[in-house]
Amino acid sequence: MTTQTLSVPDISCGHCKSSIEGAVAPLPGVEKVEVHIEEKTVDLDYDADSTTLDEIVAAIEEQGYDVAGTVA
Numbered sequence: 678m679t680t681q682t683l684s685v686p687d688i689s690c691g692h693c694k695s696s697i698e699g700a701v702a703p704l705p706g707v708e709k710v711e712v713h714i715e716e717k718t719v720d721l722d723y724d725a726d727s728t729t730l731d732e733i734v735a736a737i738e739e740q741g742y743d744v745a746g747t748v749a
């Protein structure tokens with residue numbers, strides 16, 4: 678299992694949270710996706726053999742949000 682946090686500066690409200698969580702949660706191997714509105718971050722637990730980070734980023738960007746990068 679891979680744990681990763683992404684920085685998504687455009688997150689601003691509950692709509693953003695549900696859009697992003699709704700797009701990422703159905704991807705294969707995604708165990709957890711949790712958007713933090715205040716921090717503008719997305720916490721992930723996923724199986725990198727099923728879905729790559731690039732695919733998760735693409736799913737978020739498809740919803741109209743730019744992913745700024747990963748948070749250490």
Ligand SMILES: [Cu+2]
Pocket residue numbers: 688689690691692693694
């Ligand atoms: Cu929003």
